[in-house]
Amino acid sequence: MDADELAAWLRLLLTPGVGRESARRLLGAFGSPQAVAGATRAALAEVVGPRQAAAVAAGPPQLQAQLAAVGRWLEGGSDRHLLTLGDAAYPQPLLESPDPPLLLYVQGDLGTLGVTALAVVGSRKPTAQGLDHARRFAGAFAESGFVVVSGLALGIDGAAHEGALAAGGRTIAVLGTGIDRLYPQRHVDLARRIAAQGALVSEFVPGTPPLAENFPQRNRIIAGLGLGTLVIEAALRSxxxxxxxxxxxxxxxxxxxxxxxHAEQSRGCHALIRDGARLVETPAEILDELRRPAGLLQPAPRPRLRATPRSAADGPHAPRDPAAAALPGGDADEDPLLQALGHDPISLDSLQARTGWPTSQLLARLLELELRGQLVRLPGGLLQRRGLA
Structure with a gap:
């Protein structure tokens, strides 16, 4: 893409008051962003009306600065790409979705976008079991050759990315910011590992900060990239x-x-199931469902990728603080042991692995919870949290 074409795309997409639908109508009428930029105001008005025609004719006020920002980002490495709807590397499932981005910034392996994908999304404040489920399901999908798509958010998203990477697979993180503005800060290292073993994707121009209104927009890209979407824990409004x-x-x-x-995080999933979503309990159920019809895309065979090394602080042998206030993604105001227990039955060994606490301290705290009526012991040596979330 040369500088004139890039300027025409940015002029079309960044002009205030001209949304994606109007931009698509203009492209359909004139054939290219350069032709839109060269059209008269009268010709533009016939397609989008006089007010938007005037805005397109004027262009975005910071066009030159935005053009320079995109150029600097593209020059930052050979793994940086800018795709339009007509590019061969543009992902076909996203192209066939109702509202595909007209311009897509990609950092990482472009080939990742051509592999059949599954989206995994969920709560930013998951239970301990939810995090385990996200890692396990994403790992199974990756081992079966699927790319795992999620949104890099805290909680389920991050765990899904981690599960795919740990399995030696590929994953795509769809950002709600400019591709150079990694958010949340806690996932900067994770994003770098994703770019090395998959791809980061954004429709927002470099430099775009984390704005609340942009995150629901990026959700359509997550949904559009995947052959299916798995929701693991979600509140009713999420x-x-x-x-x-x-x-x-x-x-x-x-x-x-x-x-x-009893878990607030389960109510959104239960509502989806009532509305017709497929209830699943194992990764195999999803894989079987997607592979059943003969015409569906199959994941391409691939050599197993080596998982990108994690930083020492994130590694499996990272030191644990028994006095930590909460598990990642949890509610800092809640008892950390209740967070670790989650809402499903758990063995003492698994609970100790989750908390990293010494046996004597863990047993003492469990006794406290049992005496307060917040814990019950089940057959088989299992423990379960009791009461409402």
Whole structure:
């Protein structure tokens, strides 16, 4: 893409008051962004009306600065790419979705966009079991040759990316910011590992900060990239339910993992199941469902990728602080042991692995919870949290 074409694309997409639908109408009428930029105001008005025609004719006020920002980003490495709808590398499932981005910034391996993908999304404040489920399901999908798509958010998104990477697979993180503005800060290292073993994707011009209104927009890209979307824990009002709705509108499969009736994080999944989402309990159920019809895309065979090394602080042998206030993604105001227990039955060994606490300290705290009526002991040596979330 040369500088004139890039300037025409940015002029079309960044002009205030001209949305994606109007931009598509203009492209349909004139054939290219350069032709739109060269059209008269009268010709533009015949397609989008006089007010938007005037805006397009004027162009965005910071066009030169934005053009320079995109140029600097592209020059930052050979793994940086800018795709339009007509590019061969533009992902076909996204192209066939109801609202594909007209311009896509990609950092990483372009080949990742051509592999059949599954989206995994969920709560930013998951239970301990939810994090385990996200890693396990994403790992199984990656081992089966699928790319795992998620949104780099704290909680389920991050765990899904981690699960795919740990399995030696590939993953795509769809950002709600400019591709050079990694958010949240806690996932900067994760994003770098994703770029090395998959791809980062954004429709927002470099330099775009984390704005609340942009994150629901990026959800349609997550839904559009995947052959199906799995929701693991979601509240009744959450971005994950938006992603599920968008996936359904795009004609993609929607799967939901049931959870405890006592957990707020399960209510969104239960609502999806009531509305027709497929209830699943194992990764195999999803893989079998997607592979059943003869005409569906199959994941391409691939050599197993070596998982990108994690930083020492994130590694499996990273030191644990028994006095830590909360698990990642959890509610810092809640007892950390209750967070670690989650809402499903758990063995003492698994609980100790989750907390990293010495046996004597863990047993003492469990006794406290049992005496307060917040813990019950089940057959088989299992423990379970008791009461409402």
């Amino acid at each position: 971005g994950s339910l938006i992603t599920a709705r968008l996936a359904n509108e795009a004609g993609r499969e929607v799967f939901a993992l049931p959870g405890s009736i």
